[in-house]
Amino acid sequence: MDTKIRVHRAPKTLITGNGCVAQIGAEAKKLHAKNVLIITDPGVACCGTVESVETPLREAGIEVGIYDKAVPEPPMGSVHEIVDLAKKGKYDLIVGFGGGSAIDVAKVVAVLAPNDDRLEDYVGIDQVPHKGLPFIAVPTTAGTGTEVTAIAIFSNEKLNVKQGVVSPHLIPNIALVDPVLTYSCPPGVTAASGMDALIHNIEAYISVNATMHTDPLAAEGIKLISKSIRTAVFDGGNAWARHNMAIGSLLGGISFGNAGVGAVHAMSYPIGGMFHVPHGIANTLMLPWVMEYNMLACAQFFREIGELMGENMEGLSDREGCEVTLQALRTLAEDLDVPQYLNEVGIPESAIPDLVKGALTQARLWNNNPRKFSADDIEQVYRNMAVKPGTEPVKEKKAPAKK
Ligand SMILES: NC(=O)c1ccc[n+]([C@@H]2O[C@H](COP(=O)([O-])OP(=O)(O)OC[C@H]3O[C@@H](n4cnc5c(N)ncnc54)[C@H](O)[C@@H]3O)[C@@H](O)[C@H]2O)c1
Ligand SMILES: [Fe+2]
Incomplete structure (x- = not known):
C-alpha cells in the first residue's frame, strides 16, 4: 500500500449520460451566469452541435456569445484574440465545447480574461496565480479527459514543442460528459x-x-x-x-x-x-x-x-x-x-x-x-x-x- 501523502483533484460537479448536455442552462444559472462565451472550433461548429449548448443556455435566460475559430492542436499565439473578445464582451462564464483543443483554449481564456497576464508566463506547474472566470467543459471527443484535468496543452510555435500549463485553477467547475455529442466524430x-x-x-x-x-x-x-x-x-x-x-x-x-x-x-x-x-x-x-x-x-x-x-x-x-x-x-x-x-x-x-x-x-x-x-x-x-x-x-x- 502506498503510504505517501497524495492529493486527488477533480471538478466539483461531474454530470454524465446521454442527453445530459441539456442541463447546461440550469448549471450555468447555479454559477450565477448572465452572459456566457462558448468557445469551440470550426470542425465542431460545422456539425451543428453547438446548438445543443446554446439553446439550453438561452432558454435559461442567459445571453450567449460564440467563438468558433479555435485552432486544433492550439498554438499559444492563437489564444490572445479570444482573451480580448472575452474581455470586451464582459462575459461572466466560459464554456469550452469540443475536443481537447477547444477545451484547452477555453480553459486558459477563463483564467486570462480577468487580468492582463500572458499565457507564456503560465507554462509549467502552478504558474497560474489567480482563479479565473467560472468554467464549464463539454467534450465532443472521447478523448483527452481534459474536462476533468488541471492541464492545458499548447504548441509553442517558437520552440516547435508542445508545452503544458498545469494548475488547479484550470480544473473546470463543471464537466458535462454527454456521449451523444461524440456520434459525429469521424x-x-x-x-x-x-x-x-x-x-x-x-x-x-x-x-x-x-x-x-x-x-x-x-x-x-x-x-x-x-x-x-x-x-x-x-x-x-x-x-x-x-x-x-x-x-x-x-x-x-x-x-x-x-x-x-x-x-x-x-x-x-x-x-x-x-x-x-x-x-x-x-x-x-x-x-x-x-x-x-x-x-x-x-x-x-x-x-x-x-x-x-x-x-x-x-x-x-x-x-x-x-x-x-x-x-x-x-x-x-x-x-x-x-x-x-x-x-x-x-x-x-x-x-x-x-x-x-x-x-x-x-x-x-x-x-x-x-x-x-x-x-x-x-x-x-x-x-x-x-x-x-x-x-x-x-x-x-x-x-x-x-x-
Ligand atoms: N488538457 C489535457 O488534459 C489534455 C490531455 C490530452 C491531450 N490534450 C490536448 O488535446 C488536443 C487533442 O484533442 P482531441 O484529441 O480531443 O482532438 P481535437 O480537439 O484536436 O479535435 C480533432 C478534430 O476533431 C474535430 N471534432 C471534435 N469533436 C468532433 C465531433 N463531435 N464531431 C466532428 N468533429 C469533431 C475537431 O474540429 C478537430 O478538427 C491536443 O492539443 C492535445 O495535446 C490535452
Ligand atoms: Fe494525451
Whole structure:
C-alpha cells in the first residue's frame, strides 16, 4: 500500500449520460451566469452541435456569445484574440465545447480574461496565480479527459514543442460528459482520440505516482475502451460503444490528471510539436515501442493491462504476459490503421537528435515513468521505430510547413 501523502483533484460537479448536455442552462444559472462565451472550433461548429449548448443556455435566460475559430492542436499565439473578445464582451462564464483543443483554449481564456497576464508566463506547474472566470467543459471527443484535468496543452510555435500549463485553477467547475455529442466524430478522430484515452489509463496505471484512488479508475478505463474502441470507430452510431468510450476517457482524465502520464507522452510531444502529427496518432505510434522498453520495470502491471484488455493470461509468467499485452497493443493500432513507424508519418531519421532533445524537456512526465530513460535510451527507441521494414526512409530533414 502506498503510504505517501497524495492529493486527488477533480471538478466539483461531474454530470454524465446521454442527453445530459441539456442541463447546461440550469448549471450555468447555479454559477450565477448572465452572459456566457462558448468557445469551440470550426470542425465542431460545422456539425451543428453547438446548438445543443446554446439553446439550453438561452432558454435559461442567459445571453450567449460564440467563438468558433479555435485552432486544433492550439498554438499559444492563437489564444490572445479570444482573451480580448472575452474581455470586451464582459462575459461572466466560459464554456469550452469540443475536443481537447477547444477545451484547452477555453480553459486558459477563463483564467486570462480577468487580468492582463500572458499565457507564456503560465507554462509549467502552478504558474497560474489567480482563479479565473467560472468554467464549464463539454467534450465532443472521447478523448483527452481534459474536462476533468488541471492541464492545458499548447504548441509553442517558437520552440516547435508542445508545452503544458498545469494548475488547479484550470480544473473546470463543471464537466458535462454527454456521449451523444461524440456520434459525429469521424472514424479517424474517434481512433486517434480514443487511443489517447486508452494511453492515459495505461500510463496512469503504471505511473510511479499511481494511487489507490487512480488505480481502479484506470483499470476500468482500460477495460471499457479496449472492448469498445473498434466498434466506436467502425460503427460510429453505436450507443453502447460511444458511451463506454466517453466514460473510459473521463476515467482516464481523472486517473492521469492525478497519477500523471509518462514516457509515451514525453516522446510523442516532440513528434506533435515538430511535425504536427495529431496528439492521439503520435501517442499510438510511440506506445508499443516505449512499452517494450518500459515493461521490464513494471512487468506485473503490464501483464494486468493485457488481462484488462481481455487477453487470456492463464499459465503465463509475468514476462510472457507482457509479450501478450504488447502484441495486443500492436494489433489494436493495426486494426485502427494507425502508423507504427516514424517514416510513415513523414519523419526522417535525421530528425532523431532533435526529437531526443524535445523529449528530454518534458521533465514533469519523466518523473512519473516506471523506468528511467537516459538520452541514449530515448534515441535507441526512436531508432527502433525509424523505418518500416520494406519501405523507403524519408529523406528531407525539414519539418513540414505549419498549417
Ligand atoms: N488538457 C489535457 O488534459 C489534455 C490531455 C490530452 C491531450 N490534450 C490536448 O488535446 C488536443 C487533442 O484533442 P482531441 O484529441 O480531443 O482532438 P481535437 O480537439 O484536436 O479535435 C480533432 C478534430 O476533431 C474535430 N471534432 C471534435 N469533436 C468532433 C465531433 N463531435 N464531431 C466532428 N468533429 C469533431 C475537431 O474540429 C478537430 O478538427 C491536443 O492539443 C492535445 O495535446 C490535452
Ligand atoms: Fe494525451
